[in-house]
Amino acid sequence: MAGVDMNMSILIVDDYKTMLRIIRNLLKQLGFDNVDEATDGSAALQRLRDKPYQLVISDWNMEPMSGLQLLKEVRADARLKDLPFIMITAESKSENVIAARQAGVTNYIVKPFNAATLKTKLSAVIGNF
Amino acid sequence: MAVHSSNGTHDLEVRVSQLLKARSDVEPRQLIEAVEAIMATAQGDLSSANLKLYAEIESLAHYIQNARAEIASLRPDEITDEHLPAAGEELEAIVGATEQATNSIMEAVEAIEAVAAELPPEQAERITNAVTSVYEACGFQDITGQRISKVVNALRHIESKVQALLIAFGGEALPKPSRKAGSKRADGKDRPDEHLMNGPQNATEAISQDDIDALLASFD
Structure with missing residues (x-):
């Protein structure tokens, strides 16, 4: 628990409402309740600029703004550039992982994923909890 | 001569x-x-x-x-006017139905999870674990939705090619397809990372979470 703020604000981004609900529920089970949602990159960027968040968990394939574009916008923004960013996506080719890494992704989870993977990746990004 | x-x-x-x-x-x-x-x-x-x-x-x-006679006998106007749109609508209906069913499942499971909180810890944990498995399984809706969207996009591509063929053989241009893709990539051709959005991949193309972790670690 040391060092991890369980009340940290997390923004989850996905154009599938079902997936938003799944991630929200899994985060809740892990003890994270302060979760907001956005359904594409541009809506997420607006939220990130309006309110401070400690973590972004985003899908890739969304429109009009994709998760990769969101990541690039975040890294290009002086106020947001250090924000931890986890990509959760069905894009599972090496070129995707490399592109995301080059854009500054903090971690990468491929769909379908399980709760254990989510917890492992969260721990890797924000510390053990 | x-x-x-x-x-x-x-x-x-x-x-x-x-x-x-x-x-x-x-x-x-x-x-x-x-x-x-x-x-x-x-x-x-x-x-x-x-x-x-x-x-x-x-x-x-x-x-x-x-070729013109054969194409005419195929009734390409029916293909672009009826068959392809109908196929697209059916696929979209599948996405809608699975989404609706998944939400119903999620609602029921959330109710079960809420009850579990009132149970003794050991029983609560067992129920929570089962609930977690259901949440994980519900991810199928996202994956199948994306796969169906790929099929809808393929249908749209075929539709535009059939139209191009009609025009090439002297037919009149039909109205452009107005159907939306299941949900993803309806008009995303101008996105800079369009070439990277082809998922979900087939098992032969995809790399595992372990492979991804190793790839990410190689950057450190």
């Missing part, structure tokens, strides 16, 4: 006669023979090339005519 050649010779004789009236120092027979020899050679060459070309064009015309 022989008729043309005969007429041409006759014309030539008339023209030469007229020329001889103007210039009497030329031997008419020699002049006619020379010109006829040149014409015969030229006409022979041109006829042969023309005939081949004509035959090829004629064959091509027959081919195009047959």
